[in-house]
Amino acid sequence: MTNPVVHIANLTLQYAGQSILSALDWRVQRGEHWVIGGKSGSGKSSLAKAILGQEKYTGNIQLSFDPNSTLPPLAHYVSSWYRFTNLEGDRNFYYQQRYNKHQGNDTLTVYADLMHFGQKRGLQMQDAEPILEALGFENCRNTQLIELSSGEHKKLQLVQALWLKPQLLIIDEPYTGLDKNSRAQLNAILTQIANQGTTLILITNDNNIPSIMNRFAEIIDGAVREVDSTADFTKDQVRVQKTLPYFLQQAPTVDADTMLELKDVIVRYGEKVVLNKVSWTVKKGEKWLLQGHNGSGKSTLLSLLNGDHPQAYASDIWLFGNKRGSGESIWEIKEKIGIISPELHWYFDTNATVWHAVASGFYDSIGWFLDVKYEEKKQLEQLLDFFDLLPDKNKLLHTLPLGKQRLALLARTIIKNPQLLILDEPCQGLDAAQTAHFNAVVDDLSAHGKTLIYVGHYETQLPNSLSHRLVLEKGEVILSESLLESIAYN
Structure with missing residues (x-):
């Protein structure tokens, strides 16, 4: 042998x-x-x-x-x-x-x-x-x-x-x-x-x-x-759905009925066109699914909305009722948005504890921030308990299993109850039970007036509350629709 x-x-x-x-x-x-x-x-x-x-x-x-x-x-x-x-x-x-x-x-x-x-x-x-x-x-x-x-x-x-x-x-x-x-x-x-x-x-x-x-x-x-x-394979026990913390049961105060509007947006690097005449309008309270094959332009599109892309100033983009580049700072934009993405996870401060990582969501930093206020500390403890992260709050984020790291960053995304949630592949690294748990949280948040953009490839791992869909292909919009039937994306 x-x-x-x-x-x-x-x-x-x-x-x-x-x-x-x-x-x-x-x-x-x-x-x-x-x-x-x-x-x-x-x-x-x-x-x-x-x-x-x-x-x-x-x-x-x-x-x-x-x-x-x-x-x-x-x-x-x-x-x-x-x-x-x-x-x-x-x-x-x-x-x-x-x-x-x-x-x-x-x-x-x-x-x-x-x-x-x-x-x-x-x-x-x-x-x-x-x-x-x-x-x-x-x-x-x-x-x-x-x-x-x-x-x-x-x-x-x-x-x-x-x-x-x-x-x-x-x-x-x-x-x-x-x-x-x-x-x-x-x-x-x-x-x-x-x-x-x-x-x-x-x-x-x-x-x-x-x-x-x-x-x-x-x-x-x-x-x-x-x-x-x-x-x-052994699966985690089905989580008992906890009541959403009270501060997240409140609909956020919004600045405009139209949360974002893009008009014929073009992004290029030299000869390479990444986005080509993309137009998109998201109204208050809508829940959008953003899809497209790898390299279709999804990440670039989201970076324009979050204020991270320098070409946002040269495009016709309206956020929360204001034209991009009309005098608002990047931090004024970020304070209205909660975002999670695999890329943000990759760049996150390796010295941050779970507590610091979640708290940094108040200040849109990558791990460091000023002292949190008393009311913010109360919200932080409630959210850590909601995600079963209290026992891990003093551990370094990067020492936790990948699934728990993702849950901590998901908590960071919603800690300030933002006007717009951008969840870019939020369930990467989560097992089936954790995915179901988080999407149930998303559905719960959606029931309280949140506006949502959700990026996901796996049709079986999506929230039930999604109401619209935008599909990109090679930097162009090939489909924009209201979701009246079950999602079938190929």
């Missing part, structure tokens, strides 16, 4: 002073392709990083590669976040920098990053072209890394991994930020490379996985427990 591809014995790992994996034993045999799922924070990512030598641990991990395979004898890990640097090897970016073309030149382009990756591993660029095309990423070659959305960052990671075709490939949250078509294309390519000899380990709770996946497991009490299918 051949040696297992992965042989783990007595693996113990601690993180932030807590035991994550305890005396864990696990084998991955050739021909097996595993899905690791289960509860957020159970240790799935820690296990993957330990296999790749990226986490300190005690115990034994042995990898055995097939010397007769034509695939490189390598293990490759695609993390849930893409940690890129600037040209000097620094990660000291700020959120608005991704929309400033001149400062964006501080990072590599997608093509340059791929060239660097390929040269280090002896790969030929022409072999990456079919993958770029299949994932709908071929038009991003000249885009700066800092300008990419979260879904586009995931595609870049996937292109690298699928191009490399290692004998062992571990992908953490493979479908994060991907549109429906990209998810299907990814599954097809994963099946192809698995048939060529790559052993797959996917860390996900998604049910839409390649049919070649044949083993399933979760981590319970620090040990691997095998199950029969993704349907058998």
Whole structure:
């Protein structure tokens, strides 16, 4: 019998002073392709990083590669976040920098990053072209890394991994930020490379996985427990719906019946047109679903509304009854908007505690703010209790499981009861129970006069209160409608 591809014995790992994996034993045999799922924070990512030598641990991990395979004898890990640097090897970016073309030149382009990756591993660029095309990423070659959305960052990671075709490939949250078509294309390519000899380990709770996946497991009490299918993964208990804090039951005071209006808005970088004559009106109390494939212009559109994009001043944009650039400050705009996005999460201050992270929503900062007022402290405690985050309030945000990090930032979004909520893929990183819980909160908020813009790819993970839909394609509006029937977006 051949040696297992992965042989783990007595693996113990601690993180932030807590035991994550305890005396864990696990084998991955050739021909097996595993899905690791289960509860957020159970240790799935820690296990993957330990296999790749990226986490300190005690115990034994042995990898055995097939010397007769034509695939490189390598293990490759695609993390849930893409940690890129600037040209000097620094990660000291700020959120608005991704929309400033001149400062964006501080990072590599997608093509340059791929060239660097390929040269280090002896790969030929022409072999990456079919993958770029299949994932709908071929038009991003000249885009700066800092300008990419979260879904586009995931595609870049996937292109690298699928191009490399290692004998062992571990992908953490493979479908994060991907549109429906990209998810299907990814599954097809994963099946192809698995048939060529790559052993797959996917860390996900998604049910839409390649049919070649044949083993399933979760981590319970620090040990691997095998199950029969993704349907058998342990789920969090259904949360008892708490009463929305009183301050959020009040309809916000609004400045105008028309919350925002865009008239033939164009955004371009040189010859590249990102938004092309986009017109859109959102009335007070409407709940809009914003959709579009990766790279369609959604993130750029939202950055115009939130005041983060410098080209907003050159466009015909009205916010809360005032024309953009008519004298209002960026902070006067932000105080009326609550926003969460994967990009804001990525740039968030790593030194912020959960308490500081949520409280910063009062001041629209990325973790730092002036002393909060007495009434604000009361609201903060109520909201932390509402999201079951009180036990974690003094912990550093980045040490929490990804799901709890997202809940904390979601709490930050609504803490000031803003006139307009912009929720950009708010449930990325949340499990099914957390997603259902938050969308129920969104529906509850919607019942109290909130105006909402909600970005979501997954049709089964949307609030029930959505009333309208706008769909972008290649920077243009291809659909604007009232939602009278069930949503069916392809």
